Amino acid sequence: MKVQEVLRLWDGFPVGAGARPIVLMDCAVGPGGLPRVEHREQVLRGRPVVSEVELPAGMLERLQPEHAAGQAEPARVVAVRRVYPEFRTDRGHRPLPAWHLELEVPDHQRGAGRLQVLDAWTEARLW
Numbered sequence: 426m427k428v429q430e431v432l433r434l435w436d437g438f439p440v441g442a443g444a445r446p447i448v449l450m451d452c453a454v455g456p457g458g459l460p461r462v463e464h465r466e467q468v469l470r471g472r473p474v475v476s477e478v479e480l481p482a483g484m485l486e487r488l489q490p491e492h493a494a495g496q497a498e499p500a501r502v503v504a505v506r507r508v509y510p511e512f513r514t515d516r517g518h519r520p521l522p523a524w525h526l527e528l529e530v531p532d533h534q535r536g537a538g539r540l541q542v543l544d545a546w547t548e549a550r551l552w
Contacts, residue, residue, distance in 0.1 A: 502527070
């Protein structure tokens with residue numbers, strides 16, 4: 426990729442904004458480094474998601490696959506807890522509020538169904 430092409434990727438960055446957005450450089454680092462909701466297809470394999478526990482508003486919708494796997498048995502959220510994993514950002518390593526989800530996914534090894542979902546408020550402030 427040429428330098429001009431790379432610079433064009435930043436054309437929409439709101440550099441003059443009063444509250445400049447956080448640029449997320451990488452997933453969580455360290456012990457809390459689980460797949461994020463963007464990687465749900467790898468964890469869920471196209472299965473719909475149902476929950477046995479109360480989830481924050483809008484989260485169940487965010488977990489649904491983009492492309493459903495036909496009549497697949499659903500993955501079940503069995504536990505959710507608030508976490509503050511450290512992420513690599515343009516401002517260095519920063520703890521960001523997120524939710525740790527434990528899922529039971531058919532045909533998965535026990536413990537393999539885990540996702541980390543950034544808090545909706547935080548996600549809205551990323552670029």
